[in-house]
Amino acid sequence: MLRLKLIATNNITNKNSLSLKQTFSSLLTCCSSHPNQLKQIHALLLTTGIHIKNSLITQLLTSFTLLGDMVYARRLFDKMHKPRSFLWNTLIKGYVKNELFIDAVLLYGYMHRMGVRPDKFTFPFVLKGCGKLNDFAVSVGEGVHVHVLKFGVELDVIVRTELMVFYAKFGELGSADYLFENMTDRDLVSWNALITAYAQNGYADKAIGLFRQMNLIGIKPDAVTFASALSACAHLGCLQIGEQIDQLTVNENFESNMVINNARLDLYAKCGDIDTARYLFDEMSKRNVISWSTMIGGYAINGDSEKALDLFSKMQAAGVEPNHVTFLGVLSACSHAGLVNQGRSYFNYMVSSNNSNIHPRIEHYACMVDLLGRAGLLEEAYQFIEGMPMKPDAGVWGALLGACIIHQNTELSQQVAEILCNIAPETASYRVLLSNIYAASGRWGDVEKVRLRMRRKSVKKIAGYSSLESSGKISVFFNGGDRLDPMSQKIYNVLEELSRKIKDVGSVPVTCAAQPELDMSIRPVFYVILMKNSSIYHGLITSPKFITRIIKKQTTTRLANSLNLGHREPLEPYSYLLVVQKPRAYCDLK
Numbered sequence: 001m002l003r004l005k006l007i008a009t010n011n012i013t014n015k016n017s018l019s020l021k022q023t024f025s026s027l028l029t030c031c032s033s034h035p036n037q038l039k040q041i042h043a044l045l046l047t048t049g050i051h052i053k054n055s056l057i058t059q060l061l062t063s064f065t066l067l068g069d070m071v072y073a074r075r076l077f078d079k080m081h082k083p084r085s086f087l088w089n090t091l092i093k094g095y096v097k098n099e100l101f102i103d104a105v106l107l108y109g110y111m112h113r114m115g116v117r118p119d120k121f122t123f124p125f126v127l128k129g130c131g132k133l134n135d136f137a138v139s140v141g142e143g144v145h146v147h148v149l150k151f152g153v154e155l156d157v158i159v160r161t162e163l164m165v166f167y168a169k170f171g172e173l174g175s176a177d178y179l180f181e182n183m184t185d186r187d188l189v190s191w192n193a194l195i196t197a198y199a200q201n202g203y204a205d206k207a208i209g210l211f212r213q214m215n216l217i218g219i220k221p222d223a224v225t226f227a228s229a230l231s232a233c234a235h236l237g238c239l240q241i242g243e244q245i246d247q248l249t250v251n252e253n254f255e256s257n258m259v260i261n262n263a264r265l266d267l268y269a270k271c272g273d274i275d276t277a278r279y280l281f282d283e284m285s286k287r288n289v290i291s292w293s294t295m296i297g298g299y300a301i302n303g304d305s306e307k308a309l310d311l312f313s314k315m316q317a318a319g320v321e322p323n324h325v326t327f328l329g330v331l332s333a334c335s336h337a338g339l340v341n342q343g344r345s346y347f348n349y350m351v352s353s354n355n356s357n358i359h360p361r362i363e364h365y366a367c368m369v370d371l372l373g374r375a376g377l378l379e380e381a382y383q384f385i386e387g388m389p390m391k392p393d394a395g396v397w398g399a400l401l402g403a404c405i406i407h408q409n410t411e412l413s414q415q416v417a418e419i420l421c422n423i424a425p426e427t428a429s430y431r432v433l434l435s436n437i438y439a440a441s442g443r444w445g446d447v448e449k450v451r452l453r454m455r456r457k458s459v460k461k462i463a464g465y466s467s468l469e470s471s472g473k474i475s476v477f478f479n480g481g482d483r484l485d486p487m488s489q490k491i492y493n494v495l496e497e498l499s500r501k502i503k504d505v506g507s508v509p510v511t512c513a514a515q516p517e518l519d520m521s522i523r524p525v526f527y528v529i530l531m532k533n534s535s536i537y538h539g540l541i542t543s544p545k546f547i548t549r550i551i552k553k554q555t556t557t558r559l560a561n562s563l564n565l566g567h568r569e570p571l572e573p574y575s576y577l578l579v580v581q582k583p584r585a586y587c588d589l590k
Contacts, residue, residue, distance in 0.1 A: 025055075027041055033063075033067070058087055060076060064094075089119070091107060092111075092126060101132035104129035123153060124159060127166050130144060141166050148163065163179055164190070171202075188219060191219060195211055200228075208236070234270040238271075239273060258286060269298025277298050288320075296315070296333070300333040305334065308330065309337075324358055324359070327360075328367060330346055331347065334346065334371055340372065347368050362393055362395070365392070365396055366396045366399050369385060369400050372403075376403075381400050381403065397420050401413060401420060438450065
């Protein structure tokens with residue numbers, strides 16, 4: 001501090017104002033990463049009277065936003081006389097960079113009320129902030145879109161790209177597509193932004209469609225494009241399409257790219273080809289925490305808990321610090337293997353750790369509830385939820401409800417289902433499940449009440465559907481609409497034939513998720529619920545003696561429960577490898 005005062009005093013007595021300003025500017029540049037020294041320089045600016053030079057305060061404010069001290073930056077801003085739009089943009093950008101999204105949007109509102117004209121640099125970060133809001137996000141974003149049009153920056157590529165990403169995130173696909181199709185100058189960044197937005201927000205099919213369109217018109221993809229496309233294939237379970245994209249990455253010499261290699265791991269792991277995933281993992285010259293976490297999680301979701309936990313031990317031995325995603329895979333592996341004590345130990349380690357990156361999040365609490373529930377410790381799972389430091393969401397209560405149904409705890413099932421209906425009243429499946437629980441208990445009056453509330457609130461159950469990937473093509477089958485399929489008659493002929501064969505090998509039809517009176521070792525794979533999945537029979541007809549990949553999209557896990565029962569009697573002439581995903585399960589019908 002003394003040294004800075006001497007420099008400032010010397011400059012005041014011997015140099016003119018311009019030279020003094022240059023001196024302070026150099027000081028600010030040298031100290032830009034040291035907040036305490038920056039505050040000392042600010043004090044000198046105030047005492048020398050040169051603080052009225054907005055350019056120095058601008059430099060100071062920019063440094064504090066980069067350091068993440070938004071409180072001090074805002075104090076500087078509020079003391080400025082008529083700050084230019086550049087300063088408003090700098091502060092808005094700082095809020096977004098430091099994940100203070102509400103503050104960014106509120107500051108833009110204040111900017112508008114003060115009559116400061118925004119420019120093309122203002123809107124990208126305002127839209128990023130809007131995209132992170134939960135309540136009223138769409139209406140606020142649409143209001144910002146109006147301002148984009150009003151101030152004539154709608155043709156700017158960056159602004160338009162952020163608008164597309166915003167609308168894609170909130171399911172406004174028509175608006176996103178319209179903005180994209182009407183861009184006069186679509187560059188690679190625009191394509192990547194929309195592909196990534198679709199892949200990350202549940203519209204993986206559109207992401208793959210855009211990727212194909214991009215290739216057709218001759219735009220060369222980069223690492224970001226490939227990573228997003230592979231991620232979309234992993235989400236949909238489209239292994240054959242993913243393999244084609246994987247080959248393109250090899251052709252383009254991206255084999256050493258860490259991001260793409262991690263995306264490849266994720267693709268094969270989520271599509272059930274865990275051996276290929278492990279081969280790629282072993283061949284990687286460099287691995288980061290994402291690589292290890294993806295492989296551990298891959299083993300967990302494919303039911304190989306022993307390998308998942310063994311790989312976690314190797315990760316620790318290699319000195320790689322796990323993160324919260326790693327522990328999701330570890331806890332999931334413990335859950336599937338019934339390792340209650342080991343799961344508790346890992347979770348307690350996370351709670352007591354000084355590393356904030358592995359502190360339990362709500363997903364970890366859901367994993368622990370699943371672990372306890374699978375083991376039949378329903379009361380402990382309930383008490384665990386009651387003691388959570390954050391409010392449990394539908395995922396946490398849903399894990400307990402699934403366990404209650406499996407273990408046929410009707411009383412607790414009703415209680416948890418009612419909680420879920422209050423937490424997520426717009427989710428029809430919870431109300432349907434509650435109605436079914438009441439019906440199983442003979443409480444027909446309550447059944448009618450639930451259905452009446454659904455009708456009053458116009459809540460409708462979304463039809464389950466499954467899709468089939470065969471020969472690089474995907475066919476979708478909706479429950480209740482199978483008769484519309486042109487191969488419907490053949491499908492039902494196969495169904496009847498398999499039904500007879502299944503009965504011949506001793507199958508007992510199951511109409512609920514759990515029937516403990518049957519010995520686990522003799523329960524057959526095929527049950528009534530499996531017979532209702534027309535995508536399987538379509539695959540049996542169209543893909544003889546070929547691997548058929550079924551992606552199941554249902555609101556319950558009945559299919560997975562059926563497939564996990566493990567019967568392996570021969571059912572010739574139908575001998576197939578069926579990989580069923582979402583819920584993920586596996587059976588080898590040989």
